[in-house]
Amino acid sequence: MQSFATTLVLYISVIAALLQNVIAAVSSQAPSNATAEQLENQKRSFSIGYVVFPGWEPLDVFGPLEILFEMSFYYKMTLAVIAKEVGPVATVPPPHNIGGPSGPHMDVGFLLGPTITATHTFENAPALDILIVPGGEGVVALEEANDTSAEDFVASRVGELDYLLSVCTGAAILAKSGVLNGKRATTNKGAWAQVTSFGTNISWVPSARWVVDGNVWTSSGVAAGLDMTYAFMKYLYGTEDLDPVMNSIEYAPHTNPHWDPFSVVHNVPGADKNMSLIDCVGPVGYS
Amino acid sequence: MQSFATTLVLYISVIAALLQNVIAAVSSQAPSNATAEQLENQKRSFSIGYVVFPGWEPLDVFGPLEILFEMSFYYKMTLAVIAKEVGPVATVPPPHNIGGPSGPHMDVGFLLGPTITATHTFENAPALDILIVPGGEGVVALEEANDTSAEDFVASRVGELDYLLSVCTGAAILAKSGVLNGKRATTNKGAWAQVTSFGTNISWVPSARWVVDGNVWTSSGVAAGLDMTYAFMKYLYGTEDLDPVMNSIEYAPHTNPHWDPFSVVHNVPGADKNMSLIDCVGPVGYS
Numbered sequence: 001m002q003s004f005a006t007t008l009v010l011y012i013s014v015i016a017a018l019l020q021n022v023i024a025a026v027s028s029q030a031p032s033n034a035t036a037e038q039l040e041n042q043k044r045s046f047s048i049g050y051v052v053f054p055g056w057e058p059l060d061v062f063g064p065l066e067i068l069f070e071m072s073f074y075y076k077m078t079l080a081v082i083a084k085e086v087g088p089v090a091t092v093p094p095p096h097n098i099g100g101p102s103g104p105h106m107d108v109g110f111l112l113g114p115t116i117t118a119t120h121t122f123e124n125a126p127a128l129d130i131l132i133v134p135g136g137e138g139v140v141a142l143e144e145a146n147d148t149s150a151e152d153f154v155a156s157r158v159g160e161l162d163y164l165l166s167v168c169t170g171a172a173i174l175a176k177s178g179v180l181n182g183k184r185a186t187t188n189k190g191a192w193a194q195v196t197s198f199g200t201n202i203s204w205v206p207s208a209r210w211v212v213d214g215n216v217w218t219s220s221g222v223a224a225g226l227d228m229t230y231a232f233m234k235y236l237y238g239t240e241d242l243d244p245v246m247n248s249i250e251y252a253p254h255t256n257p258h259w260d261p262f263s264v265v266h267n268v269p270g271a272d273k274n275m276s277l278i279d280c281v282g283p284v285g286y287s
Numbered sequence: 288m289q290s291f292a293t294t295l296v297l298y299i300s301v302i303a304a305l306l307q308n309v310i311a312a313v314s315s316q317a318p319s320n321a322t323a324e325q326l327e328n329q330k331r332s333f334s335i336g337y338v339v340f341p342g343w344e345p346l347d348v349f350g351p352l353e354i355l356f357e358m359s360f361y362y363k364m365t366l367a368v369i370a371k372e373v374g375p376v377a378t379v380p381p382p383h384n385i386g387g388p389s390g391p392h393m394d395v396g397f398l399l400g401p402t403i404t405a406t407h408t409f410e411n412a413p414a415l416d417i418l419i420v421p422g423g424e425g426v427v428a429l430e431e432a433n434d435t436s437a438e439d440f441v442a443s444r445v446g447e448l449d450y451l452l453s454v455c456t457g458a459a460i461l462a463k464s465g466v467l468n469g470k471r472a473t474t475n476k477g478a479w480a481q482v483t484s485f486g487t488n489i490s491w492v493p494s495a496r497w498v499v500d501g502n503v504w505t506s507s508g509v510a511a512g513l514d515m516t517y518a519f520m521k522y523l524y525g526t527e528d529l530d531p532v533m534n535s536i537e538y539a540p541h542t543n544p545h546w547d548p549f550s551v552v553h554n555v556p557g558a559d560k561n562m563s564l565i566d567c568v569g570p571v572g573y574s
Contacts, residue, residue: 048399058356059536062349065401066509069345069378072399079399088375088404091356112335112359112366114352117375117402190535222353223513223538248477249346250549251510252566262537265570279539280567283552 034238041236045076046162049128051150051173052083052116055093055138059222060167061116064132064229070249071233074241082125083118084149090115093141100140100194108137122153129162134225135169135188143172151177165217165232167225174218175199183213188221189266206270207260220260227254230284243285252281321525328523332363333449336415338437338460339370339403342380342425346509347454348403351419351516357536358520361528369412370405371436377402380428387427387481395424409440416449421512422456422475430459438464452504452519454512461505462486470500475508476553493557494547507547514541517571530572539568 034042048068050061068077083089091114095107120126133154142150154177158164166174171187174180175198186208187195196204205211210219210228219228230253233242246253259279263271321329335355337348355364370376378401382394407413420441429437441464445451453461458474461467462485473495474482483491492498497506497515506515517540520529533540546566550558 050401057353057536058349059353059538062345062353062401065399066344066346066349069399069401072397073395076397077399079401081401108360110359110363112352112356112364114337114349114356114366114368115404117404188535189537220537222536226510247549247552248475249344249509250476250507251346252548261539261570261573262534265534265573276569277573278567278569280565282563282565283548286548286552286564 032238032240034240038236038238042075042238045078046129047078047080047127048130048132049080049082049120049125049157051131051133051153051170052081052089052118053136053138053142053150054090055136055141056089056091056116056134057136057138057168057222058091058114060134060136060170060225063223063226064165064167066249067226067229067233067245070245071237071242074245075237078126080120080126080128081116081118082120082122082153084122086118086121088115089118091136093136093138094145096141096144098137098140099191101144103140122149125153125157128157128160131157131161131164133164133166133170133173135167135172135191135221139169139172140194143176148176154179161215163215163217163232165219165228167219167228168221169195171195171218172198174216175202179216180218183216184211185213185216185218186211186220187218189260189262189268189271190221192263192266192268206268207258207263207272207275209254209257209260211257220262224254226251231255231257239285247283247285252283254279254281255284319525319527321527325523325525329362329525332365333416334365334367334414335417335419336367336369336407336412336444338418338420338440338457339368339376339405340423340425340429340437341377342423342428343376343378343403343421344423344455344509345378345401347421347423347457347512350510350513351452351454353536354513354516354520354532357532358524358529361532362524365413367407367413367415368403368405369407369409369440371408373405373408375402376405378423380423380425381432383428383431385424385427386478388431390427409436412440412444415444415447418444418448418451420451420453420457420460422454422459422478422508426456426459427481435463441466448502450502450504450519452506452515454506454515455508456482458482458505459485461503462489466503467505470503471498472500472503472505473498473507474505476547476549476555476558477508479550479553479555493555494545494550494559494562496541496544496547498544507549511541513538518542518544526572534570534572539570541566541568542571
C-alpha cells in the first residue's frame, strides 16, 4: 500500500498534467501538425549545394533560393554555391549555338549579366545533403563544349545526398549524369526535345509542373522552381513556418504538380491537352 | 506629258508596292500591335540601374531581373548593379533590431547568404534611364544605422530617370528620398506599418499588387515584383516578344494590379476585404 506522500505526489502529477493539456488547448500556439520525420528535419541542419555555370538562369537559382533564404531564419541550413571556379559567375553564356546544335551561333555578351559568387569548386565542395542544379542557356553551351564537369559532380555526390533537385533544363545535367536512369522526371517545356534527348531509360513526364521519384525532384521551366520548392519545403518541414513565409513574400504557389499549361503551349508530345490552362491560386492556408 | 520610260517606271513601282502588301498580308509575321512609343522603345537602349545593399531580398532583385534578362535578348539594355562598394553584396544584413526599432536585436549571419556583385558605387554609377530599388531586411538595417546613401542616390538621380521602380520595402527608400511626396504608392503588406511611417504627403494604397503614378512604379512584397515587371515591360515594349518570354520561363503573371490578398492576410488598415483572395492565372496570350 502506498504512503500518503507518494499518493499526494501522484495526485499532484495528475492535476499538473491535466492543467498542461487545458493550457495547451486554449493557448494560441496550435499543436504542430508536423510528422515525426518533419520534426526531426526541423531540428537537424541541412548542407545545401547549388551548382552554377556561366549562363545560369536567374530565376532558376534565386526563385528556390528566396524560399530557402527565408526558411533559413527558422531552420538550420548552410549554402555552398558550386562552380568550376570560385568567384563571380554570370548569367551570360559563352558564344555557342543558341538553343542547341542547330541554333544560330551567337555571342550573347550583350545580355544583362548579373553575377552570383561561387563559394566552392566541384573539387572542394563540402559534404552535401541537398544538391540543386539550375538550368539556363549555359547548359547548352556546356554540352557544345563537351564540358561534363557539372554532371560528373552530380554523379560523384548522388550517393551521399538526401535529396537531389533540378530546375528547368538543369534536368539535362541530371540526365547526363546517369542519376535519372529508371526514374520519372520533367524539364522546361520549351526545350523539351533537346533535354529529353539526353540520358537513357528516363521516363520523361510531358505534363508536370514538377516530378518526384524517390529522392529526386525535377521541375518544369524557370518559375516552376518556386512551386517545386514550396512543395519540397512542405515535405521536409511541414507548413508551420513555411506558410507564413510564403505569405510574407506574397507568393501564391501553384500547388498542383499536374498543372502544366506550358506543355500544351509548347506542343510537347504526349501533353495533356484536356487539362485547364488556368490555375486559381491564393495565399496558402487561406484558400 | 510623261515619256514612255517614266510611265514604265511608275507602272513597275505600283506593281511592286501592291506585291509587297500582298506578301505582308499572307506572311506569318503578324503586324505589330505596338504603339508608336513602344516601337521607339523597341529601337532605343535603356540604361538600367539596380540598387543593392547588405540584406537585399533575393526575389526582389532576381524576379524582375529574370524578365529583364530574357528581354535583353530582344531589346537593347545595359545593367549597373549599384551599392556603397563594388564587389559581392550578400543577402545577409548586419546585426540590428529585426523588423524595426522594437524588434529583437539579432545577428542573422547564419542566414543563407548568396551574393550579387555590385558593378558600380553610388558615386560612379552611370547615367540611368531606369532605376530599380529592391527591399529586404537590409532596409531596416540601413534605417537603424542612419545610412541614407540609398535614398540620397535616388534623390540625386530622379530628375534624369525615365522610370523609377521599387519592389517590396524598397518603397521605404523611395519614401525617404522624397520622390514619393504627392504620389500614390504601395509596398510589402507584412511591413506596412513600418514602411508607411516614412516620407510625407504620400498616398499609400493599402490594396494593390503594384501602383503606377506618373513615372514611378511601386510594387507590393517580393513576388509582386515579377507581376509589376511584366506590366512594366508590356507598357514599355508591348507583348510581341514579352508574352513568348513569359511562356518560355513558364510564369503565369498576375495581371490585375488590384488583386492583393496579402493586404487582407496582413490586416492592412483600409484593405479591401471584399475582394477575392484568389486569382486565376494562365499562360499570357492563351487565356
